[in-house]
Amino acid sequence: MCNDAQFRTRWDNPLMSITYKDEAGVEAMRLACRLASEVLDYLTPLIRPGITTGEIDRLAADYMKQQGTVSATIGYQPNGYPPFPGHLCTSLNHVVCHGIPGDKLLKKGDILNVDVTVIKDGWYGDNSRMFLIGGESACSVAARRLCQVTYEAMWKGIEVVRPGARLGDIGHAIQTFAEANGYTVVREFCGHGIGQRFHEEPQVLHYGRPGTMEELKPGMIFTIEPMINAGKRDIKELGDGWTIVTRDRSLSAQWEHTVLVTPTGYEVLTLSAGSLAPPAFVKASATAVAA
Ligand code: MF3
Ligand code: CO
Numbered sequence: 001m002c003n004d005a006q007f008r009t010r011w012d013n014p015l016m017s018i019t020y021k022d023e024a025g026v027e028a029m030r031l032a033c034r035l036a037s038e039v040l041d042y043l044t045p046l047i048r049p050g051i052t053t054g055e056i057d058r059l060a061a062d063y064m065k066q067q068g069t070v071s072a073t074i075g076y077q078p079n080g081y082p083p084f085p086g087h088l089c090t091s092l093n094h095v096v097c098h099g100i101p102g103d104k105l106l107k108k109g110d111i112l113n114v115d116v117t118v119i120k121d122g123w124y125g126d127n128s129r130m131f132l133i134g135g136e137s138a139c140s141v142a143a144r145r146l147c148q149v150t151y152e153a154m155w156k157g158i159e160v161v162r163p164g165a166r167l168g169d170i171g172h173a174i175q176t177f178a179e180a181n182g183y184t185v186v187r188e189f190c191g192h193g194i195g196q197r198f199h200e201e202p203q204v205l206h207y208g209r210p211g212t213m214e215e216l217k218p219g220m221i222f223t224i225e226p227m228i229n230a231g232k233r234d235i236k237e238l239g240d241g242w243t244i245v246t247r248d249r250s251l252s253a254q255w256e257h258t259v260l261v262t263p264t265g266y267e268v269l270t271l272s273a274g275s276l277a278p279p280a281f282v283k284a285s286a287t288a289v290a291a
């Protein structure tokens with residue numbers, strides 16, 4: 001999802017207002033989001049040196065069929081974009097987001113973001129993770145640290161979520177943490193409301209000032225999905241109309257969860273057996289997995 005004026009007009013439904021989910025909607029979102037997370041669980045052991053991103057896409061498509069979901073990305077065509085050709089996005093090394101699966105062979109030391117959005121009974125679940133190809137020991141210290149800090153940056157944003165907090169608080173928490181670690185935050189793309197549409201209001205910027213922007217209220221569901229660059233924050237779009245890369249070709253990482261605002265805080269919806277534990281700084285009471 002994107003916010004830069006030049007990009008924004010091209011995305012879907014920029015004027016739609018925020019939807020607040022009732023108990024039935026929340027229950028439907030819990031299911032869609034768990035299934036989206038389970039696609040990543042399924043793919044995890046398959047994402048290794050020698051597989052192509054296109055093969056990952058095909059395996060994911062088969063798995064979605066089995067679990068009774070539909071990919072939200074295949075054929076997805078916001079205003080002015082060509083239809084997206086993948087069942088998921090595969091963003092390798094200096095690719096920031098929206099990488100198209102194809103004949104790219106994964107090799108030891110690569111870092112890959114896999115972003116999966118599924119539709120279950122009309123409801124959307126959206127999440128992504130980073131994968132260290134060949135395992136931790138195969139990757140550079142710099143690549144591992146970028147992935148780790150980006151994961152923690154996402155959780156710095158999640159931690160802030162509760163009624164009365166504002167979207168600017170989330171962006172501020174992410175930005176200050178990422179920049180304190182020497183990294184930059186991509187500004188052109190952001191998190192987004194989600195429900196019976198892929199991209200709803202509000203836009204969830206990953207930078208900002210405390211106390212600004214929309215106030216969070218129970219029943220809101222949105223993604224937090226920071227894209228963090230090792231080098232400069234500038235990006236460019238490739239000629240395929242989708243792939244976004246860092247302008248300086250520095251490494252970029254991203255993690256994404258879909259999050260519900262509860263009466264007392266938050267519930268992360270995109271959790272499953274294979275989800276990575278929250279960082280140690282996250283209070284355990286706040287992260288109880290939905291029953
Ligand atoms: N899943 C992405 C997001 O987090 C959007 C991908 S759109 C696609 O918002 F068309 F590139 F797949
Ligand atoms: Co998203």
Ligand code: CO
Nearest residue numbers: 115126127256
């Ligand atoms: Co996504």
